Amino acid sequence: MGAIGPQSFYFAQNKTVTDSQTNGITLYLFERFDNKKPYSFHSECELAAPPYINQQLDANKNPHDVCIFPLRLKIGIPITFDETELEHNIILKQKIARKLTDKQLSELEKKNNSTPEKKKTGKQVSAYKRDQFVIEYALRRAKDNCQLCLERGPFKKKDGSYFLEVHHIIWLSKGGTDTWDNVVALCPNCHRKIHILIDIKDINKLTIKAKQKLSNN
Ligand SMILES: [Zn+2]
Ligand SMILES: [Zn+2]
Structure with a gap:
């Protein structure tokens, strides 16, 4: 200080x-x-x-x-968030993430995931705390197409990109990490399908896609 x-x-x-x-x-x-x-x-x-x-x-x-x-x-101590403020921070981080170049995004995502805090709390990432850089990484890599059915997202969003949902291949609740190599972008139908059927063939297909780096596409 x-x-x-x-x-x-x-x-x-x-x-x-x-x-x-x-x-x-x-x-x-x-x-x-x-x-x-x-x-x-x-x-x-x-x-x-x-x-x-x-x-x-x-x-x-x-x-x-x-x-x-x-x-x-200090893990395990209940955190009382002001959700409006948190929501605001998420939107702000989203805006920042969208403006980054592919290279900047890859570097930031990597840096974020090598911090010890992240590893320690990795399993406790809640819907609120999911990393906006990871989400942006997954969406950008998918280039508007669902990574399972390969169809374009169902509708165009206000920012011009197509709507897709970011899915964790190994679910966060099962100890999966909130990192670029564990996420894919799916259309809502395929997202439901993967959660309901838990089809090993689909999971394997998505796992291969998740290992592709943004710059390799
Ligand atoms: Zn799909
Ligand atoms: Zn999911």
Whole structure:
């Protein structure tokens, strides 16, 4: 904390975080998707390892010492989301995702999935928390066509693309990951079919499609 000049573990809020294991303070992680938007509550967290100093560029582009606090989320604690705010964040992330080039999208998706937090909470991804980059990746890769029946999506959306649903081959509820290689884009009929019949031939077909990278198409 502190945008300019050296930071110290013993100053103000940094001290509070440094001592958080002994001072009885509860840490909460907030995230903000846009500088003008308010912070939204993410989760209760705790220090995962001792804080350390790292050199980074400050707001004036001068190298300065930065206090790094390795945090981990306290899993299992009920999170009360303001759904309107969350919905807003999802729409915002969707808009950002749509504007990215294929290369940027692939890189962001990869980066997002290599963060330890993601792996740890991977099984708990709910309908609300599904990664918009993964969804955008799957839709873009499908190029408007259902990846099972190969027909075009049933109707055109306002943005000009055809409606398809993103399906997780190994369901999130069964421990599947919210990553590009576990998702495909399906028309609503095929989506129902795959969930009701759970046909191994269809699953195998889709698994091959899910392994194709965006740039390979
Ligand atoms: Zn279909
Ligand atoms: Zn599905």
